[in-house]
Amino acid sequence: MSLLLARLLKGAVAAPIHKLQYVSRRYIEGDYQMQADISANDEIGELANSFNDLASSLSVAQTALKEQTQRYETVSERIGLLADFTNRIRQSLDVNSILSTSVDGVREVLKVDRVLIYRFSPDFKSGFISAESVGHGWTKALGQTIHDPLVPEALQRFRSGKISLVRNIETETLSHCHCEILQKLEVKANMVAPILVDDQLMGLLCVHQCATARNWDASDIELLQQLTAQVGYALTQTALLQQQQLFVARERQLNEIVSHMRETLDTEKIFRTVVRSTRDALKTDRTVVYLFDENWVGTVMAESVDSKFPAALGATIPDPCFAENYIEKYRQGRVVGTEDIYNAGLTECYLRQLEPFQVKANLVAPIVVEERLLGLLITHQCSATRAWKENEINFFQQIAVQLGFALEQANLFAQTVALSDEQRQQKEILQLSVMRERQFNEIVSRMRESLDTEKIYRTVVKGTREALKANRTVVYLFDEDWMGTVMAESVEGGFPAALGAAIPDPCFAERYIEKYRQGRVVATDDIHNAGLTECYLKQLEAFQVKANLVAPIVVEERLLGLLVAHQCSAPRAWKENEISFFQQIAIQLGFALEQANLFAQTVALSDEQRQQKEALQRSVMRERQLNEIVSRMRESLDLEKIFRTVVKEAREALKASRTIVYLFDERWAGTVVAESVESNFPTALGAMIADPCFAANYIEKYRQGRVVATNDIHNAGLTECHLKQLEPFQVKANLVAPIVVEERLLGLLISHQCAAPRDWKETEISFFQQIAVQLGFALEQANLFVQTKALSEEQRQQKRRCNCR
Numbered sequence: 001m002s003l004l005l006a007r008l009l010k011g012a013v014a015a016p017i018h019k020l021q022y023v024s025r026r027y028i029e030g031d032y033q034m035q036a037d038i039s040a041n042d043e044i045g046e047l048a049n050s051f052n053d054l055a056s057s058l059s060v061a062q063t064a065l066k067e068q069t070q071r072y073e074t075v076s077e078r079i080g081l082l083a084d085f086t087n088r089i090r091q092s093l094d095v096n097s098i099l100s101t102s103v104d105g106v107r108e109v110l111k112v113d114r115v116l117i118y119r120f121s122p123d124f125k126s127g128f129i130s131a132e133s134v135g136h137g138w139t140k141a142l143g144q145t146i147h148d149p150l151v152p153e154a155l156q157r158f159r160s161g162k163i164s165l166v167r168n169i170e171t172e173t174l175s176h177c178h179c180e181i182l183q184k185l186e187v188k189a190n191m192v193a194p195i196l197v198d199d200q201l202m203g204l205l206c207v208h209q210c211a212t213a214r215n216w217d218a219s220d221i222e223l224l225q226q227l228t229a230q231v232g233y234a235l236t237q238t239a240l241l242q243q244q245q246l247f248v249a250r251e252r253q254l255n256e257i258v259s260h261m262r263e264t265l266d267t268e269k270i271f272r273t274v275v276r277s278t279r280d281a282l283k284t285d286r287t288v289v290y291l292f293d294e295n296w297v298g299t300v301m302a303e304s305v306d307s308k309f310p311a312a313l314g315a316t317i318p319d320p321c322f323a324e325n326y327i328e329k330y331r332q333g334r335v336v337g338t339e340d341i342y343n344a345g346l347t348e349c350y351l352r353q354l355e356p357f358q359v360k361a362n363l364v365a366p367i368v369v370e371e372r373l374l375g376l377l378i379t380h381q382c383s384a385t386r387a388w389k390e391n392e393i394n395f396f397q398q399i400a401v402q403l404g405f406a407l408e409q410a411n412l413f414a415q416t417v418a419l420s421d422e423q424r425q426q427k428e429i430l431q432l433s434v435m436r437e438r439q440f441n442e443i444v445s446r447m448r449e450s451l452d453t454e455k456i457y458r459t460v461v462k463g464t465r466e467a468l469k470a471n472r473t474v475v476y477l478f479d480e481d482w483m484g485t486v487m488a489e490s491v492e493g494g495f496p497a498a499l500g501a502a503i504p505d506p507c508f509a510e511r512y513i514e515k516y517r518q519g520r521v522v523a524t525d526d527i528h529n530a531g532l533t534e535c536y537l538k539q540l541e542a543f544q545v546k547a548n549l550v551a552p553i554v555v556e557e558r559l560l561g562l563l564v565a566h567q568c569s570a571p572r573a574w575k576e577n578e579i580s581f582f583q584q585i586a587i588q589l590g591f592a593l594e595q596a597n598l599f600a601q602t603v604a605l606s607d608e609q610r611q612q613k614e615a616l617q618r619s620v621m622r623e624r625q626l627n628e629i630v631s632r633m634r635e636s637l638d639l640e641k642i643f644r645t646v647v648k649e650a651r652e653a654l655k656a657s658r659t660i661v662y663l664f665d666e667r668w669a670g671t672v673v674a675e676s677v678e679s680n681f682p683t684a685l686g687a688m689i690a691d692p693c694f695a696a697n698y699i700e701k702y703r704q705g706r707v708v709a710t711n712d713i714h715n716a717g718l719t720e721c722h723l724k725q726l727e728p729f730q731v732k733a734n735l736v737a738p739i740v741v742e743e744r745l746l747g748l749l750i751s752h753q754c755a756a757p758r759d760w761k762e763t764e765i766s767f768f769q770q771i772a773v774q775l776g777f778a779l780e781q782a783n784l785f786v787q788t789k790a791l792s793e794e795q796r797q798q799k800r801r802c803n804c805r
Contacts, residue, residue, distance in 0.1 A: 089234045093241055099131035102231045106207065107133040109227065110220065114185070114208035116141055120201065125149040127203065138210050139185055148181060158194035159201050163221055163228075165191040168213035189214040191221065193228040197235045205231060244599060248448055250395050253281045255445030257399060261406040262438045265413040270406050271302035278379060278399050279304045282392060285382040286357070288312055289367070289403075291375035296322050298375065309382045312357050319350065330366040331373040333635075335397045337363050337388035361386040363393065365400035369407045371636055377403060401631045408637075409434055412785065433784065436581050439467040443585060447592040451599040457488030460589050464565065465490040468578055471568040472543070474498055475553070475589075477561035482508050484561065495568045498543050505536065516552040517559040519705020521583045524548050526571035547572040549579065551586035555593045556762050563589060576742060587773065594766075622767045625653045629771060633778040637785045643674035646775050650751060651676040654764055657754035658729070660684055661739070661775075663747035668694050670747065681754045684729050691722070702738040703745040707769045710734050712757035733758040735765065737772035741779045749775060 089101050099117050107115040117131040125147065132142040150158070157164070166172045167189050169182055182190065189209040195202045205228045257277040261270050271289045279287040286309060289302040296319075303313040326334070338344045339361050341354055354362075361381040367374045377400040443463035447456050457475045465473035472495060475488040482505075489499040512520070524530045525547050527540055540548070547567040553560045563586040629649040633642050643661045651659035658681060661674040668691075675685040698706075710716045711733050713726055726734070733753040739746045749772040 089230060090237075093238050095235065095238055096131070098231070098234050098238060100133075102205070102227075102234075103131045103133035106205065106224070106227050107135075109223065110207055112207050112214075113138050113210040114141075114187075114206075116206050116208070117195070117203055118146065118206055119203040124155060124201075130203070135210075141185055146181060148177060155201070158204070159196075161194060161196065161225075163191060163193045163225060165189075165216050165221065167215050170213070186210045188212055189216070191216055191224055193224050195228060195235070196232045197239060202232075202235065241599075246391060248451075250391060251448050252445055253277075254395060254398055254402070255441050255448075257281065258402045258406075259438055259442050259445070261402065262409070262434060262441075265410045265434075267407060267410050268302070270403070270410060272304075274377070274399065274403050275302045275304040278377070278396070282363075282379055282396065284363075284379045285309050286312065286359075286380040288378050288380075289375060290317070290378055291367075292373065296327065298322075301375075306382070309358050310356065315357075317353050319353070327373055330376070331368060331371070333366065333368075333397075333632075335363070335365045335393060335400075337393050339387050340385040358382040360384055361388070363388055363396050365397050367400055367407070368404045368635060369411065371638075371641075374404070374407065398631060401635065405634055432577060433781075436467075436577060439463075440581060440584060440588075443467065444588045444592075447588065448595070451596045453593060453596050454488070456589070456592050456596060458490075460563070460585065461488050461490040464563070464582065464585050465492075468549075468565055468582065470549075470565040471495050472498065472545075472566040474564050474566075475561060476503070476564055477553075478559070482513065484508075487561075492568075496543055501543075503539050505539075513559060515704065516562070517554060517557070518701065518707075519552065519554075519583075521552075521579060521586075521704075522548075522550045523574040523579050524550075525573050529571075544568040546570055547574070549574055549582050551583050553586055553593070554590045555597065557765065560590070560593065580743075584773075584777075587770075591770075622653075622763060625649075626767060626770055626774070629653070630774045630778075633775065634781070637782045639779065639782055640674070642775070642778050642782060644676075646749070646771065647674045647676040650749070650768065650771050654735075654751055654768065656735075656751040657681050658684065658731075658752040660750050660752075661747060662689070662750055663739075664745070668699065673747075678754070681730055682728065687729075689725050691725070699745060702748070703740060703743070705738065705740075705769075707738075707765060707772075708736045709760040709765050710736075711759050715757075730754040732756055733760070735760055735768050737769050739772055739779070740776045741783065746776070746779065 088105055089098050092098055092101070103115040103117060107113075114132065114134040116129050116133075118127050119130045120127045126145060126149070128145045129141045129143060132140065134140055154164075166174070166182075166187075169179060169188060169190075174182070185208065187208045187210055189212075191207040193205045193207075195205055205224070207224060257274065260273045260277060264270060264273075275287040275289060279285075286303065286305040288300045288304075290298045291301045292298050298317050298319070300312045300315045300317070303311060305311055338346075341351060341359060341361065346354075357380065359380045359382055361384075363379045365377045367377055377396070379396065443460065446459045446463060450456055450459070461473040461475055464470075472489065472491040474486045474490075476484045477487045478484050484503050484505070486498045486501045486503070489497060491497055524532075527537060527545060527547065532540075543566065545566045545568055547570075549565040551563045553563055563582070565582060629646065632645045632649060636642055636645070647659040647661055650656075658675065658677040660672045660676075662670045663673050664670050670689050670691070672684045672687045672689070675683060677683055710718075713723060713731060713733065718726075729752065731752045731754060733756075735751040737749045739749055749768070751768060
């Protein structure tokens with residue numbers, strides 16, 4: 001009996017323990033839902049309850065960990081998809097290709113039935129579907145025009161980058177019009193994200209779920225926002241590159257037209273060239289040169305016209321209101337672009353003059369010669385109205401300005417046709433100046449046709465060698481140790497090639513880097529009579545050099561290398577105009593390389609590369625500003641007007657407080673002869689400023705091109721004497737560049753910041769230096785004109801004296 005009782009007790013105790021062991025083993029094997037089903041109040045029951053509590057806690061933690069792991073995997077997958085999507089849309093610079101790739105990629109990433117891009121019309125009242133990716137069996141919408149005007153609130157919401165979504169069109173409150181559009185496309189749920197290109201609303205990226213309604217979650221919305229942002233960046237990059245290409249193309253066209261104009265000094269040929277080339281470049285229906293008589297009645301003197309439209313050549317068109325209302329406006333540079341002559345408020349009289357020639361839209365720019373309004377350059381669109389773009393108007397204006405310069409040159413040439421012996425040299429100088437100007441424009445134009453540095457180098461060495469009739473021209477670039485290698489060469493047959501040659505100069509880094517960086521140009525007429533070291537002579541003799549010209553290639557204030565021309569057949573006495581021409585080519589090569597570097601850095605824009613984009617835009621803007629300032633300087637040959645133009649335009653472009661022209665006398669004391677200053681700062685015009693140290697320390701440095709940017713005059717180590725000269729004019733920071741005319745330091749172009757110190761940027765310093773260089777060229781032209789005019793006057797007086805006898 002006792003044995004039976006012992007066995008029963010053993011079974012009662014062992015069974016719950018075995019059960020608990022079984023449950024534990026199953027839990028360890030991965031069945032996290034297992035619970036110990038033991039109801040007892042003893043130690044085994046407490047142990048079972050503790051196990052159940054622990055198992056429940058671990059089960060909750062395990063579930064949470066699993067969900068977190070799934071979320072992490074989802075996020076990781078989407079990051080990978082986003083990166084792949086971004087890479088794919090950046091493979092092309094074609095807008096249609098980007099849009100097509102975008103809709104395919106978004107549909108794949110979000111796993112939806114349709115993705116389309118809806119591009120707005122200019123008034124945002126309608127738009128068309130320009131790209132679509134749609135699953136099999138669903139309605140196709142590509143190419144459809146949809147009239148669904150955006151209310152101001154929606155427009156503002158999209159411009160701020162917000163996404164709109166519909167989870168179920170059956171339960172959402174939508175306008176009848178909008179609901180009808182979605183139903184036609186079988187849409188059950190959608191998300192709509194704005195596409196912003198350069199911060200402008202271009203269109204909408206629409207995501208459609210057609211099979212069922214869909215509860216879009218936060219991750220869907222965030223992913224769509226990121227995808228759409230990448231589409232916008234890709235389109236912005238494309239637009240930026242297209243603008244750059246258009247700018248380069250317009251520059252090339254302008255230089256070609258100017259070059260063709262300057263191939264002749266016959267006014268009729270100049271007119272024929274400009275009307276034909278301008279009409280071709282702008283793709284208009286007619287371009288004319290319209291010249292005034294002494295009563296301001298105009299006649300069409302030259303025309304290029306599409307054969308489908310009537311000719312206007314020879315037509316005399318009186319405008320009774322012109323003399324009274326418009327002469328002065330056009331003389332000062334007024335350019336008018338009329339998109340639709342019937343909706344521009346034109347008088348009935350003026351419309352009747354245009355209608356016989358079927359004009360629908362026109363562009364009008366003045367032809368100004370020596371500050372006199374000679375006539376108008378006009379281009380007509382006859383087939384339809386035309387919205388003139390800003391770049392077209394600027395281009396047309398520049399053509400008219402250059403036409404004025406070409407006519408000035410032609411007039412000047414005509415006045416020198418019957419020259420005395422003494423004047424023949426002056427005529428030759430003028431012709432050489434015109435030829436050099438044309439050669440310079442051609443080389444610069446060809447340099448800017450490419451943004452590939454190797455092509456730029458090949459262009460410059462070939463063009464420069466041919467222009468100077470030298471035996472060899474090379475681009476010689478430095479490495480980080482200032483050892484140089486010939487990277488590009490144009491060499492005449494019969495002389496050894498230098499391409500690829502590494503030429504060390506142990507003295508260069510120590511003696512010459514800073515001099516060349518500041519613009520030093522060296523002309524050696526005979527290398528054997530120039531005091532060169534034996535080492536340097538041996539390097540040159542290997543390439544049979546007898547004479548050379550050396551100019552620095554400076555990019556963003558960094559000495560990149562040297563442009564070098566060699567005469568190998570014999571020594572050569574380099575002329576001043578050749579040295580000046582070579583220096584200008586080297587400067588323009590530096591500018592071209594800056595543009596190429598900037599372009600190369602923007603080929604694949606990322607999120608943080610917006611600053612690079614802005615830098616490119618600023619560079620393009622500076623280039624345009626420089627062209628405008630140079631054009632305005634060259635509108636006159638009067639020194640005072642040139643000075644007034646340059647101080648006004650340079651101050652406005654740099655947003656400085658004051659800009660002055662400061663000219664030296666024979667003792668190197670200076671006077672401010674021109675000034676543009678903000679009204680709340682004192683004037684410096686007429687001020688005489690003597691600097692006793694200038695002649696001894698700075699003349700040669702400035703003559704060689706030194707440019708000084710002082711960010712804070714009180715922390716720049718200036719002498720007490722110099723500070724006292726600046727303080728009466730409230731100067732806090734300044735920029736100083738030399739005005740050099742025919743290698744003579746004439747004075748300084750100076751810009752002041754008076755409100756506060758200023759951290760001058762490299763682009764501003766380079767821009768200011770270019771203005772000073774161009775001012776020097778403009779003054780050279782003005783001096784040449786004055787000398788020619790004086791000689792012509794002297795000849796006329798001599799004629800009168802002869803007649804009197």
